[in-house]
Amino acid sequence: MPYEHLRFTRETPLTDRYRRPYRRPAYKPDNPRQFGEQMGRHFTEARQRTPREEIGGYDNRLLLKIHVREGERIPDLEALPGVELVSQEDKHVLLAFMDEEAVREVEARLTSLARDGVATGAQLFYALEAFDHWMEEDRTGPALAQLDWPETEALLLDVELWPEERYDRREAMANSFATLLEDRGVELLDRVAQPSLLMFRVRCDREFAETTLLRHRDVRTVDLPPRTGLGIHLLLTDINILPDPPATDPDAPRVAVLDSGVTTNHPLLRAAVGDAQGFVEPNRRPDDDEPWHGTLVSGLALYGDVAGQLRSGQFTPELTLLSGKVFEDNGNDQTRFVENAVEEAVRSFHEEYGCRVFNLSYGDRNKVYDGRHVRGLAYTLDRLSRELGVLFVVPTGNLSIQDLPDNPREAFPDYLFDEQSRLIDPATALNVLTVGGIASMTATRDAQRRPDAIEDLPVAVEGQPFPLTRCGPSVNQAIKPDVVEEAGNLAVMRVGGRQRHHGLGVLSLSGGFATGHPFAEDIGTSYSAPKVAHRATRLLRPLPDASHNLMRSLIGVHSRWPEGSERLFETLAERDKKQRLSQLYGYGLTDDTALFESLDNVVTLYAEDQIENDLCQFYELPVPDEFWSGSRRERSISIALAYSPEVRTTRLDYRMTRLWFTLVTARDLDEVEQAFKRNRDEGMGERQTNRWMANDARKKGTLQVSRWNFRGRIADGQRVFVVVTRQDAPWSTVQEAPESYALIAVLDDQESSQAQLYAKIRARLQDRARARARART
Known part of the structure; x- marks a missing residue:
């Protein structure tokens, strides 16, 4: 018998956490005078070695790249007057702005150390190893480094500037950079201005990119814009045999799908669509277009198990669907940052409808996580989640068929741990639910037609990772994905070895219903995420006041690794096996048995x-x-x-x-x-x-x-x-x-x-x- 979940409270005592005393860095040079002389020389050379061709920033401060000695704690450089820590780029590299006062102070202390062997804050300098500059290769983003410059006259580029916490400085930097673009005749398409993220999308030629953007003091990175794209394979089903779904309860919980739009007049959607808006410039249309990615995702967010409802012969929506078109899925240039479109959509639906669950089946294949910073769309989602108290559900992203090894069945699942198989933006976000994919079927359409013949060999068995899923972890080894859901499967043809997935995909609704194709099948973690978003939104029926944190924790605690998953790595030590499994499954597949009650x-x-x-x-x-x-x-x-x-x-x-x-x-x-x-x-x-x-x-x-x-x-x-x-x-x-x-x-x-x-x-x-x-x- 089902019952409502029980609330419990903490005990009264609040205990101070024991705080271990700060340990100064262990390193101390044998000869402090010699060390001071050497570091003073490095500092002077770095000042004088400012590349002559470097483009100055919005103010006159010096930007230095500072190398921290391996094994040492990050020193408190901001204890020096006039020093502002800009960024920590990896474990041993800091970026800092220094004004003239700071330069004189550093020179004076290093001079004192070289002369006397002592100086104020000498321990701070002992943690340092060298001074340098942020160079062109540092500013080259990962996608640009991997794919090189596009073979087009006009380049579409995303330019990230150094983040400034102070609003006045951030505005001054942004305005100065925008003026530079205008003066040079560069087309500014969009900008993102957030406390820890300042980006410009520009259209320019390669010469400007190489001679100005990659040499500008205020530029952190220059990279290619996002790439998305999916192949959709339609199923033929007669929708006329199904009764019309009943109207959705006006008080039903709302789930918002931020995607490529939705086909609002689909017979199985129209009774449940509360609103559909477009946030993509210039026309801001809310409609989905072929290949109907947004409609596929919307069907799963609304119904959860579309195949199950189809088998039952009745579609009954329990939720109200909101749709925000925040990207195009046709490969055309998108001049607006998806970060801005997403933020506008979220604030609109949250303010107008009180919506608290947002599905964003989006992944930027140009931003494979490199193990360092979380930025871009992931940062935007983390910030909005905390500010508004909303839950975002996103996929890990997918590998492309071309990324697979020659024989994926033999290499499975080891290739899923390659560097190229890591999470893509925004899957690294910490405050969201990131969803990976698992396989649920193993018989292709041909195998179902000829069950006695060996036509296709599935790459994964049921419950194993989806062959194109991406693996964690996220920043600082945080477990990602959080959970997994059905994403389809791949099979290798017996003759020729070609991969295909007809009959192995996730079933949902298609925008092509008017031509006799109301349902579609496709594979990918894009279709894992909305099933989890559906589940999270349903939690708001028994728990209408549940916070986004409560929804996340309920889904996580009711998840398990699928049966048989541990056999994938049975030869590994227990600790290594758990690490591998958490990189692919997170906390597992959610069991609905006792989730809602x-x-x-x-x-x-x-x-x-x-x-x-x-x-x-x-x-x-x-x-x-x-x-x-x-x-x-x-x-x-x-x-x-x-x-x-x-x-x-x-x-x-x-x-x-x-x-x-x-x-x-x-x-x-x-x-x-x-x-x-x-x-x-x-x-x-x-x-x-x-x-x-x-x-x-x-x-x-x-x-x-x-x-x-x-x-x-x-x-x-x-x-x-x-x-x-x-x-x-x-x-x-x-x-x-x-x-x-x-x-x-x-x-x-x-x-x-x-x-x-x-x-x-x-x-x-x-x-x-x-x-x-x-x-x-």
Whole structure:
């Protein structure tokens, strides 16, 4: 019998997190005078070596590339007057602006160090290795470096400038650069101006790009604009045999699809479309065009399992569909940044309709993640998610058929871990749900027609990764994708070895219904994401006030790696196997059985709260004695935490705030509180027995999930606690503000038919609430 999920609350104590004292960098030169002389010479040479052909910036400050000694902490360069840290480009490279005062200060300190062997803040300089400049090769973006200049007279380029936190400086830099473009007759098509992202889309010739853009002080990178594109294969189905769908409930939750538009008069969509708008210049049409990508995605976002509804003979929409056309899918130049179109659409639908779930089945194949910064559209989504409290669902992106090795069946799945197979923008975003793909079918259309013949050999079996999916992790090894869904499959023809996928794709709605093709089939993670967006939006029926963090954590905690997936890497050590699986599956495929409502023996507890910096908060799980008693059987406790931190593109840390949870067993709350206050890790470490995902692996992301399996009872007198901890980065600007989060606990005792777990837990929570009320009076 289904029941509503139960809310639980934390215990009263708030404990200061133990803060380890700062360790100065270990390196100290044997001869400080010699070191000072050498660094002073490097600094002078770097100043004088400013490339004569470099184009000056909007002000007169010097931009230097500073190399940090390997193994050393990033020094606090901004402790020097007149120094502004612009960006940390990798673990050992910093970019900083220096005004004349800063230049004189650095020279004076290095002179003092060379003369006397001591200087104010000498330890800061010990962490440094060299000074240099941001050169043309540094400014060349990854897609431009890989694909080279297009063979066209007029180039379409995306130019990113150095981010400036101060609004006045950001405006001054942008206006100065725009004036340069105008003076040189370069066409400015669009711009993005966000606190940590400043970009221009321009149309220019190659000479201007090479002699000006790649040499301009204020330019961070120059790259090619996004590439998208899919092949659609239509299915023939008679839509006239299906009854018209009923009208959607006016109060139904809303899901917005940000894509290539939608065919609003499709017979299976028109009753559920609440609004369709266009955000692509110049005509801002809302309509989808062949190959109907937006309509395919919209069908899955609205219905979830289109094939299942078709088999049932009745389409019943439970949601209201909103459509925002934010890109073209026809290969034509798009002069507007997709970041701007997406932001306008999100703000419009959020303000007008209160929409909180947005599907964006988009991936920029020119922006394969290089393991360093998160920027571009991913940063935009992370920022909007935190600001507006909305959930974005995006795909990992797909490899192209041409990217596959000669024999993909033999190379599967190893080729999915190649550098070229990594996530593409915006899949690296941390505050969103990133969805990877898995295979669900293995028989092509020809194989179904001739079941006795071996015509096609599938690359993947059911439950294995989709052969074109992309793998994580994201920034700082954060687990991505978060979850997976059906994306189709590929097969290799027996004769010739050519790949095909007829009959192996995901079924959805086609905009070509007027020509007798109301349904279409295609493969790709573009069709995995909307099924998860559908699921997330449905959570707003039983939980209408659920935050985006709560939706993320519920989907994560109810996900599992598909059965048989671990056999892919059975020869690897357990830790390596889990790492590989998390790169492809994230936390797994979501099980709907107890996602929306709890059951008698599968109970979901949830909390939404806030935590201040350097604090620990404590939750005791209301585990009834019956959960532990009885025969030896499989039962589990699953925990999920989700939050949406402030982020910066200029930092490799990216997150200003870090939260994590720790599951421990102890006699009482006081034991846990005292242990965490003293930071006695050896006495109160996380329970490791039969733990699924280790803390070090999961805490790098903003959606964190783990599970503990139990076959017997824990030690007598022990209770189960979850501790939530917050630690901000030293450079965080939000240390004084509380951080919101959602915490989920799922108790699962499905092997006990007489568990009545829900009733027991609810009674415990009621007793606890009464006791707290008495204590307050």
